[in-house]
Amino acid sequence: RIIKNAISESEKLGAEALVIELNTPGGQMESTWEIIQMILASDVPVIVYVSPPGSRAASAGVFIAYAAHIAAMAPQTNIGSAHPVGAGGAEIDSTMSEKVTNDAVAKIKTLAHKRGRNAAWAEDAVRKSVSITEYEALEDSVIDYVASDLDELLSLIDEDTVETVTGTEVLRTANAETREMEMGFANRILDIITNPNIAYILMAIGMLGIYFELANPGAILPGVIGGICLILALYSFSVLPINFAAAALIGLSIILFLLEVKVTSYGILGGGGVISFLIGSLMLVNDTKFPFKGISLSVIIPTVIVFTGFFFLAAYMSLRTHRRKVTTGEAGLRGETGIAKTVVGPDGGKVFVHGEYWSAVSDTAIEPNTRIRITDVQGMLVKVEPINDPNKGRI
Structure with missing residues (x-):
């Protein structure tokens, strides 16, 4: 979205060129190809500049640099390591790895031939994950220039000839006026929440809040926070390659956790919920075409532990509440003790229990100040019996 807006704005302004400052560890396959297609279809020459010093163009960054009309790097930067990996950096099975690797090699060699760059090195970057410094990249024809800053880059590329979809263009960039396109607040927020790790955490917070x-x-606040987080997570997942079977497993885990709170299963339902939630989390982001990046295990494991720990705590508290002696209503009064305040007999009397006076009856006469025990409750009338306790006291 940001690249698309930048290219569109550059074309409207009739810009001489668009410089993309790149610093990335990689990205998703679909997003990478969308960016490459935008660059290839751009009327304005696109220069990819790996900067500032210390930056890198890894994985997807290699493809984007190869697609650019001109590729440049700042000192102390590197490029390479484009071998496909699974979600969170995990290895994928050999058959799938061969498929995605061959597909990636074919695409990057096509870009290399189009831009006149080193196709052999590009293939090694994908197959062997090789990575090189800026000067090695310049020497091996991987990039076109090394520039310490943007002004130097614009001077170096001045009068270069590039091919765009509209034809051959000669760049006039020396001393050119530059206009920086900042990432807007909305785009910054979207960039954050579309990170698979952030989307996953938002989902977990949203489910807990709900x-x-x-x-x-009536608590309101948990529902509001949970609803917002869940909607943001759903938006993030709408632009991520989500495995719907994994989403179903996570949904099943929530049902199992809720049942564990309500049903005594001796941990069977909760254990099934843990397994379902963990497997669903590992499978959730499914980028099999070129799986650069997914949900990190360092995010999944703590989230699963916290999430399941919460539900097991809720189940424990629920079980302890169910086992606790009833303290309210008729059932809560039975067995309670107090003091007879008047003579209590078949015709009635008054007793004092839990700070309250009650009308009471007894099968036998009970003298005032005798300790009594409630044996039955009939509406607002309690039936009592004396406690054989030689110690009598007043309240």
Whole structure:
């Protein structure tokens, strides 16, 4: 989206060129190809500049640099390591690895031939994950220039000839006026939440918030926070390659956790929820075409532990509440003790229990100040019996 807007704005302004400052560890396959297609279809020459010093163009960054009309790097930068990996950096199975690797090699060699760059090195970057410095890249015809800053780059590329979709163009960039296109606030927020790790955390917070609200109707705040996080997570997942089977497993885990709170299963339902949630999390982001990046295990494991720990705690608290002696209503009064305040007999009397006076009856006469125990409750009338305790006291 940001690249698309930048190219569109550059074309409207009739810019001499668009410089993309690149610093990336990689990205998703679909997003990478969309950016490459935008660059190839641009009327304005696109210069990819790996900067500032210390930056890198790894994985998807290699493809973007190869697609650019001109590729340049700042000192102390590197490029390479474009071998396909699974979600979170994990290795993928050999058959799938061969497919995505061959596909990636074919694409980057096509870009190399189009831009006159080193196709052999590009293939090694994909197959062997080789990585080189800026001066090695310049010597091996991987990039076109090494420039310490933007002004130097614009001077170096002045009068270079490039091929765009509209034909051959000669760049006039020396002493050119530059206009920086900052990433807007909305784009910054979208850039953050579309990170698979952030989207996953938002999903977990959203589900916990909704659960809190359902468990405690009227709390409001957990429901509001949970709803916002869940909607943001759904938006993020809409632009990520989501495995719907994994999403179903996560949904099943929530159902199992809720049942664990309500049903005594001795941990079977909760254990199934843990397994379902973990497997679903590992499978959630599914970029099999070129799996550069997914949800990191360093995010999944703590989230699963916290998430399942919360539900097991909720189940424990629920079980302890169910086992606790009833302290309210008729059932809560049975067995309670107090003091007879008047003579209590078949015709009635008054007793004092839990700070309250009650009308009471007894099968036998009970003298005032005798300790009594409630044996039955009939509406607002309690039936009592004396406690054989030689110690009598007043309240």
